[in-house]
Every structure is written in C-alpha cells, then in structure tokens.
Amino acid sequence: MQGTLGTADRSQSQFTTHPQPQAAVPAFEAAFSAGIGAVNGSALRDMLRMAQVPGLVNFGGGLPAPELFPMDRIAQASAQALDRYGWKAVQYGTTEGFLPLREWLAENTCPGAGRVTPEHIQIMTGGQQSLDLVAKIFIDPGDTILVETPTYMGAVQSFVPYRPNFAAVPTDEHGIDMDALAEVLRDLAAQGRTPKFIYTIPNFQNPTGRTLSLERREKLLDLTSQYGVFVVEDDPYGQLRFSGDPIPSLAELMLRRTGGDPDRSHVLYCSSFSKTLAPGLRDAWVMAARPITEKLVLAKQGADMHTPTLNQMIVTELLPLLPEQTEKLRQSYATRADHMLAVLDRELPQGVTHTVPEGGMFLWLTLPTGVNTTAMLPRAVERKVAYMIGECFYALGGGQNTMRLSFSSAGLEDIDRGVAALAQTIRGELARL
C-alpha cells in the first residue's frame, strides 16, 4: 500500500528554487490518531470568539479576576528569583520540580495529617497537565473511568485521547450521589470491570459550584477502597471558600485512615496556584503515593521534561503572600457571588433554579426542560451576555437545559446588566416553548 502525500517527481530531487505546484495535498485526516479524532474542542473556541463581541458581559469564561493579581509582588519575585538563583533560574531543572517548592507543598498540602515528603509531590505545568499525565499513567484504551455528571470539560478533554470508556455518576446538591456510585460500581463489577479511577472536584465543583459533604467523602473512600478504584481529587478552588465550614480533603481523610502513610493512600490530590496566585505562570502539583509519583515523573519527562524553572521560583518567592492573597480573593469573590445570587433571585423567571456555592468561581443554572441553552446562546449574545453551555460538561451527553455562570471576574454593574439580559433571553425562550 502506497501513500498519498505527494507526487515525488524524481527528476527534481536535487535542490531547486522552482516551485513544484504539482505536489499533492497530504492526506492529513487519514493520518490522525483515533484519540485526537475523539476530542471535541469547539465549545471552548466558540466561547473565545464570543469574548470578542464589544460590550459583551461574559459569564462563560473561567478566568480569575485579573485586577486582584499581585502584580507588584510578582515583578519583585521574578527579579528576586533571577538575582538569587542566577543562571539556575533558566537552566534545565529536575523533572520532579524545584525542591524548596516541593518541600513547602509536602508540609502544607495536608498540614499535620501525614508523613508527606517531597517525594510525594510532583510539580506540574498547570493543573491541566496533572490531568493529562494522570490519564497517561492509568488509562489503556477501553479502560473505564468514572466522572461526575456534570464534570469539568477540560478533564474530559485530557482523558479522551487515551480512549477510556466513561461511566457517569449522578450528583445532587451535595455532590456525587453515593447510592448511585455504589450501584455503578456494583454493575461494573458484575461485568468484571474495575474502573481505573474516579475523577472528582469535591470543593465548589466546576461547573456546578457544589461541595461534596463530609459524610459523602468518607463514603467515597469506603467505596473506592472496597472496589480498588483510585481517586483523582481535583482541588483548584479549595482555598477560595467564602462561606460555610472547611471540610477536609479526600487526601487528608485518607491519610487519617492510613495512619499518616501517603504510600498506602489511593487518593491523588491535584491542586494549582492558578486560582490563588495567577494562572499564566502555569504552576500546579500532584500529591500521591510514591509508586504513583514515580510514574508521573516518567510521563512528565516525555511530556515537557520539567515545569519552567523560573516560574517555580517565582511561586516559591510568593508563598509567604498566599494567606493575604487568598483572603483578598475570598472577600472579593464573596461579594461578587452574593451580588450575582441576589440579582438572579430577583430577575430570573420562575422555573429556573441555581446552585448556591460556598466558594470558588462558578454557579449552575437549570432551566425548564425544553429550553436548549446551546441554541439559546446566539440570542443571549445578541443581548450582550454569554455563558458556558451546560451540555459540554456532560461526558455522555445531556444537560441541554443547563449553563455555567462565572462570577469571579465580573464587576457588580456587569452582573446587573448581564443577569438582566440573561433573564430577558430566558423569558424569550420560555415564550417559544
């Protein structure tokens, strides 16, 4: 079988400046992998295009508030890092990550809960890389993985190229429904299938803003231990709680069960500095048992060798700022969320419900059945408001009547204007039903 890239005119095989327009168009589509073919990135791109419309209030993005970035301190930290470490700040670094940062994370990820060492910490180039490499070390094509319904679409995009079968677990206002999870696990076990892992965001979930209750966290550890399923706990928003009481992470609860031994834990804890310091630095980490971090190192060597050295040093310089900075974020996001919730309650037509997040950046709207938020989006944009369509958060389809709103980067007046426009758009849709 011969291919189809070009005509390969042998008479012109010597160097030549003559164009050879007879060269055929390469057969691109036929060559791409099934894995990348299964990835659908259109929702994100549509959102980016929409962000260009002048005067648009965009609740669709997942951006932290840029006016709260500690710019002076970042500039200072960059200068300090280059001054202190010199060429080491821009030379190749170790794949595991900058040791002082790993030491700090070992002490502070689950303070006091276990014997976590830097060997349990792998630095990543943003939280997205944590998901990619976790998928890479666990998923063979056809493996089952469990995701919440709805779940973070960026995680699905990381997992899909590895060709897993998704099993979706229903959620309610307290997060994953544990009876449903038990049933899914039982059914899979009956088919001889053990899911590789369950992916969950227990705190202020993306997209719903919901938080998994303590009781359910314990139950999740019970069930996953019983069935031999790893837990990928994604916690980028945990530091952004602005109401209610903190709940220990799954990683911390599991450390208490193992007598503090991280090497007996089946929880991979993933977090990031993107939501507490600044996302463009791309600094994140995974805390896990050493057999897992050892595989993550191998995967990361092939993925990007190491996270940029300077960026890890900048973050390390900024660690003392974290308490003050996260407090500032909590206050600001609380104000924005409270305002958005009040305006939603005032403006939204009957039959539309929303979640009430205790932290994070997002809340979730459920519209009456029959309204299609994807079809509605262009009409919302006409009224100068955008949101993230809900169905892209459903790994197995569904959610046509849902949407995600982000309150983290919207000004209070924009919230007034945007929610009013959204309510008007929804009323228009309801009138069409």
Next chain:
Amino acid sequence: MQGTLGTADRSQSQFTTHPQPQAAVPAFEAAFSAGIGAVNGSALRDMLRMAQVPGLVNFGGGLPAPELFPMDRIAQASAQALDRYGWKAVQYGTTEGFLPLREWLAENTCPGAGRVTPEHIQIMTGGQQSLDLVAKIFIDPGDTILVETPTYMGAVQSFVPYRPNFAAVPTDEHGIDMDALAEVLRDLAAQGRTPKFIYTIPNFQNPTGRTLSLERREKLLDLTSQYGVFVVEDDPYGQLRFSGDPIPSLAELMLRRTGGDPDRSHVLYCSSFSKTLAPGLRDAWVMAARPITEKLVLAKQGADMHTPTLNQMIVTELLPLLPEQTEKLRQSYATRADHMLAVLDRELPQGVTHTVPEGGMFLWLTLPTGVNTTAMLPRAVERKVAYMIGECFYALGGGQNTMRLSFSSAGLEDIDRGVAALAQTIRGELARL
C-alpha cells in the same frame, strides 16, 4: 471482580482522627497503563545521580553552557514584559501562543521560502512537548513510526506511551542511509503498513552530531512523499552551526516544492529557544500545515492549556538579541568542540572512532566491538568522568559499544582531564577483552 485497594471498614466511615493501619496497600502496579509501563527512564536518572559525584567531569548531560545565558537581558526582559503587559503576562493565554511571537516565527522560521502565517505556528512548552503532542495526534497503538539509528532517546520516551511499533533506519556519516530507508519503506508497504511519520534531527543530530546532506534531504522528501509518510523534523541545534555551509531545512525544501504553500507540506518543523536563549524558560514551536496545527491545539488544550504567558513574552522581548547571542554560542561551542576533537585524537587508543560535528552540542564515539559502555560507566566514574551510554539511543537495541559526549558545557581544562580519564578507562576495557 472486586479490587484490592483497602479494607473499607464500614464501621469507621464517619470522620475520625484514629489511624486505621489496617488499610491495605493499593495495587499500584496492576493499575498502571501499558503505555507508561513501556517507558524506561533509568538511564536519565542514573546520569542525574552521577552528576552528584564531586570533581566529576560530566560529558553525559545535554546542557547548554550556563555562563553564556544572557542573564542581564533575561532579567530586563522579564521586568519589561511585566511592565508592558501587566496582568496579561500572568492571565490565561490562548492555546496557540502569544501572537507577536507567532508572527515573528512565521516570518523567520523559513524566511522568504513560503507563505507561512501565525496559523502555521504552534507554541509549545519546550521541544519535548512538541514531540509528545505530535505523537498524540498521529499514533494509535500498533502504528509504525520510523526513527534514525541511533536516535534521540527523549523522543523515544515521548513516543513510547502511545504504543507505536518502531522501525529503525540505519545511518552513516551523512545521516540517514537513503537506500536503507527506501528498503524499509518498500518492505513495510509489502506488508500493507504505512508508517505515520519519520522522526529525524537533520542538523548536528542528537546523539551523533552528524548532519544530513542536501542530496539526502531531497531524497527523504521524495521517498516520504511517495509513500505518504509525514516528516517530523526536529531542529533544536540548527542555529548552532560553527563550520561548513548551512543546508536548508526539510521544511524549507518542501516549501519550495509546494510553491510556498505550507498547507501542502507534509513536514512538521520543530524547534526551540532552549539551545539559543535558555532551556528553563521552556519555549518552543512547531511549524506545520493548518490541518496539523489545528489538531496540535486540541491536543495542547488537554495537555497544559497553554505555554506560560510570561515566558513567551520574555522570549519575544529577547528576539532582537538572537543574532548576537547565537554568534556568541557558535564561537564558544566551536572552541570547545575543536579542543575536544584535538584531545580525543591525541588521547584515544586505536580502534576508537568519533564523529566530527559541524555544530550543535554532541559528538559520538564508537569503541571496538566487545567493549560495553554501560558496563564500563561505573569504572569511568571512578576515574571522575561520565558520558551518556550509547545503547539508550537505540529504539530497538544495539549500540553497546557507543557513547555520546557533550562538549557544550565543558571547560577546556575539564575536557583535558575528562578525555584523559576516559581514554585511560577505555584502555583498561581493551586490556580485559
């Protein structure tokens, strides 16, 4: 089938501070993917451990000379970028990359040779990511890919998790042997197999330091066009030529064949600022036809969302420095290479041959058959010299009597001392044969 993670004592499913030492050790190894299981990273780790020996002359690493990093200019560029772009320097950026950098790369990657636009340029988090994502968009398990023998082991590490079958193509002093390539392609075609791509480093190859001749470049384009095989041209060292005449890249030669149309080219050109500015910034790029960059964007969204924004801006600020900086590197590396070649010719016992690179960072030693450079390495380290063992550059095994030496970061006196120690070690091995 039930799993084996833990004992899941239901009586303790409530939050508790009591350690539960009965929790079983999770079944880590059984859970890992076949892809990551196939990755062997030990050679790199051994090298890192060796770098710790005091007084060791380490020719094994692939590090650029840190004393040549333009530290003042990097510090200035970082301050300028943060000043000029403010919060945009640390906010989420587009997956494609920072537009001014992409514009410059579109104009300067193959200047004058074609109608390359920013849409043909994808910014990557280091050249390693280019290899990972190229593998991700092309390789389904069982696909054939072609690599040089020997080839860059980091590329193999990027490709292996996607489970390709490697076909190895022999090389000689002018790079890939084109008769052998024709034969490999013919044999595969007879089996109905079309390789997805051939991976090659045409300039100052890692590990051998060899350069693919112009005649062979044209022939490579002929053969790959004929058989429908994409070309992954990895060119991190192209700017570091210190002797001989420059040869156009495969990408440039192909643009001349398509009348300058990048969308009819089957060459993916990968390069990086790691060897010309500084590796720790992790900034690299791929130039390719739009159907390919469109898939790379999807893959990168799931891999790390985008390359750190600040780092792309720092590199953009440093672009005017590139001609002066690369000239400095060429001069310095020429001095080191010349010196190493002279000392090798003086010190090495008969029967040991080496390549004579015209640029880059590496040269390649071939020892008499029977000498095993892997077994020899501890004895070399005893004499305070280290090298990279050759067999790790052979995707399908072989090369036991070869090694890679890096001259880029060694001082001239270290070269004297290290090569003398190496020659002494080799003489010891020859005496054992």
